[in-house]
Amino acid sequence: MDARRTTPTPRAVPDLPLHRLQVPLPHLLPFAIGGFDTIGPLSRAGFPHRHSFYEIVHVxxxxxxxxxxxxxxxxxxPQLCVITPGQVHYWADADELTGQVVLFNEDFLLGHPQDLAALRTLxxxxxxxxxxQAxxxxxxxxxxxxxxxxxxxxxQSVLRASLHILIVRALRAGAPAGRPQPPGRPAELAAAFTRLIARPGGVRHTVASSAQELGVSPGHLQTLVKRGTGRTPGGLIRRQQxxxxKRxxxxxxxxxxxxxxxxxxxxxxYFCRFFRRETGMTPGEFRVRVDGNHHDPRIASIAAVPDGP
Incomplete structure (x- = not known):
């Protein structure tokens, strides 16, 4: 089966494809698992792209x-690579990849909403x-x-329970940094907010529009996101922008x-001034430096920051 398909994004951004989940049993569950060959050639894509779904790769x-x-x-x-919706990834000069690829939508995690924050940490x-844990x-x-x-x-129940166990074991492998947020309203709302702004196009949200979509007041969003992450909603939006x-x-x-x-x-x-303030480089300087250079800390500094406090 080919469990993924490349489609244009809404308001398509040239040269940055969006892979959507296409599973053989969509009426049963938004989930697929298999080897690289089973899932299809896009599972080892060597070009930058995004997902509309979650992916865990066991290499x-x-x-x-x-x-x-x-x-x-x-x-x-052996290692795990976790990719969340909106992130940009690819396999560079990869050869003879073996392992398993797990694909699923957010709906598949309804029984364990805390796993969404854990996946972003991973x-x-x-x-x-x-x-x-290997x-x-x-x-x-x-x-x-x-x-x-x-x-x-x-x-279906076994797969949902097993996916939760897989995420917990992955967090154990990454301890102590891989520690999920405790359950509760601040953590749940903070996780929902970070997922909202991380989606393709999500950076166009303001604090007010995010609060409206999440069904809370801007002041309540400010309080609970700060309590759940240690950061303000505005600060998280700026980081995501x-x-x-950079992507x-x-x-x-x-x-x-x-x-x-x-x-x-x-x-x-204003964007150029903003970008220079946040990274220490102009957009043009960043574009020149990033070409083949993955070691400049200013290039990857934001990408490596988890959402937890």
Whole structure:
């Protein structure tokens, strides 16, 4: 099966495709699991692209590197690579990739909403080494793939429960930094807010429009997001705008004027001042430096910051 399909984004951004989840059993569950060959050629795509879904890749073999939001990590199997909606990633010079690819939509996690924040924490740590969790995770994924292929009675419940266990074990592998937020209204609202602004086009949201979409007042959003993340909603929006601008500068041929608009700025001159204040470089300087250079800390600094406090 080809579980992913490249489609233009709404208000398509040139040269930055959006992969949507296309599964063989969409009436049963928004989920797929299989090897790289089973999932399809897009599972090892070597060009920058986004997802509208979540992806967990269990890399068991191969050479090359995984690039996630400009962070370049050489492959060192066994490891997990977690990609969340809106992030830009690709496989650089990858050869003989082996392992399993797990694809799912947010709907598949309704029973464990805290896992959404955990996935964003994991996605901020590209190329997660598994340590003593390697064998349990490999066995768990093998069982999940068997459930998915054979579809015995109750397989949907088993897959949902197994995915939750997989996320918990991945957090254990990344401890102490991989620590989920405690459940509760501040953490839940903060997670919903960060997902909202992380979606393609999400950086156009203001604090007021975000509050309206989430069904709370701007003041309440301010209080709970600050309590849940240690950061203000405005600060998180600015960080996401900077990251989006970095993605587009590095991965497309859009002009600075076009990138300013995509990053939520009506005035290109103001965008340039904003970008320089946030990164220490003009957009043009950043675009020159990022070409083949994944070691300048100013390039990847924002991409590597998790959403938790």
């Amino acid at each position: 068991t073999g191969g050479r090359g590197a995984h690039v996630l939001d400009l962070v370049h990590r050489p492959l060192a199997p 996605a901020a740590r590209p190329g997660l080494g598994l340590g003593e 064998a349990p995770i490999a066995a768990l994924l093998a069982d999940m793939e068997h459930e998915y292929r054979t579809r015995p009675s109750g397989f 900077t990251l989006e601008a 587009l500068l590095a991965c497309t041929d859009l002009t600075v004027r076009q990138i300013a608009k995509e990053a939520g700025f009506a005035d290109p001159a």
